[in-house]
Amino acid sequence: MIKYYLKKPARSKMKEEIKEKIVEQISKEIPEVEKIKDRIKIEIPKEDKFGDIALNVAFLLAKPLKKKPVEIAGQIKEILEKMEDFSKVEVAGAGFINLFLSRSYYASVLKRILEEKDRYGAAKELNRGRINVEFVSANPTGPLHLGHGRGAVVGNVQSNLYQYIGYKVEREFYINDAGNQIKKLGESVYARFRQIEDPTYPFPEDGYHGEYIKEIAEHLHRYEREKLLSMVDEKQAIDFCAEFAKELLLERIKNDLKEFGVEFDIWFSEKKLYTSGKVDEAIQFLREKGLIYEKDGAVWVKTTMYGDDKDRVIIKSDGTYTYFAGDIAYHYDKFKRGYDFIVNVWGADHHGYFPRLRAAVMAFGVPEDWIRVIFIQLVKLFRNGQEVKMSKRSGSFVTLKELIEEVGKDAVIYFFLTKDSNTHLNFDIDLALKKSSENPVYYVQYAHARICSVFRETKERTGFDPEQDFTADIQLLKEETERVLMKYLSFIPDLIADAAEKQQPHKLTQITYQLASEFHYYYNNFKFITPDDENLMKARLYLLKAIREALRTLFRLMGITPVERM
């Protein structure tokens, strides 16, 4: 699937700040550095022996200076060694410059984390722009299934991420309450209603088979039997069933999402688009721009003007609107609301639909990347190593609600975020239920609970309560593991911002897992409760407290519970 994200690479704050400083120093002796400035990469090496930050500057200067990268690196090393942000500067490999951050730098990082708490690194003000994220948008014709759940998590977490980097986000659910699906819903419910008294009453061929349809029919039979049977016109009865079922199912959807921690600011009704004349308004707008014409008795829009393969019909020859017409009107409405950009979270099966919608939207006069789409691939459920086959048509499928009831909200969210939304996801129910390190959800939650446990134990044993505000001397944290932890903590805002800008919320699970893993290692190799060395104890607890806040920041973004006791 195509990845539609911001074309500009992430400009993370910390890396940019460091880069500016470094370039400033180098340019004093090597002015050529200004020319290759944009290509300088501030990298966080995978291996700690390569330092906290790696620079590729020497490679970039090789050509203009006509010297070997290693020689240039040596020269730059001497310049950077004078800067106090770095405790050590090394030249390695063919010309990498590895920088080691100093303890005083880390002290400021930890302090900042404890001040910002579970909003570590988050934008203080939502002044970067106002955007709209539309997701789930399930037809109110049945319960939410796993695909919707994945879309809900991805849409919600991506919204959180946008807020983290400073956007004001409006979450929107588009209710497909017009058209054939709702009609089928009404027919299905009505047929089940009639079958209660007359089992031979025909069920519509492509109707909805789920048990919930029967339940609704039974409810109607109990409370609205006379009313429905007295309707002379069957169509009227079907409409009544449709309306009743739709409202009920929509309520259920809302409740399921709420329990899942997902809430919307706007519930937008498709039906209202038509009744309020917004479709005609949008078509009129396009007509004035000369993008509308008639052919073969239908009305077409010239989407080819904006990169679509072919023009598209918006009013069929029978006079009714196509679904596309509704979508154009819907997006015209969003356009008029004045967002800086909008994001749509769609099932991957709508992939081919994107160019045409983008074309229509571009006709409104917005740039190409004003509309962005995140595609959600299929979720397959596995139990006992076997795929749990799902079919909505036959009515045999596991709903989102059932899955949450079985494995818990946190596991569902976490598992939905383990892979790029763009790739197929295998959901292993057995793994999600395991209470061991194999289960990543337990693993990360346990890290948090463990820190809480250490704090409780500290208070118990020493009388010192780490939950209170206190200060510590970070210089005492001399272990390699501690340095690695502080380094990782310092880069977390960059990593989150990166995930936000690339629209890859699944990176949050990776960031979280890595932090948890590093902490577990620390726990297993060092003692934190050391009353005979109170200063060291406080320094370590101070670090633990920062780790806990960073975990909480990540949990908060994902919507996962920071469990204090397990």
Add this chain to the structure above:
RNA sequence: GUCCCCGUAGCUCAGAAGGAUAGAGCGCGAGAUUCCUAAUCUCGAGGUCGGCGGUUCAAAUCCGCCCGGGGACACCA
């Protein structure tokens, strides 16, 4: 036919938008508990990054061609 996505360890997948010896989890093999939670950790084996060219100091990553898998191309919603 046109277009899009994918191909990395036995399996599931990462790979900080071109960097150092390609990583993790599971699985496999070997170990650790008088201990703040073993719901944890340590070590090891395992690779032609689908193939062939190209771009450059440097390619799993960018470009071209080929092979294999999946998907999209409605006056459906």
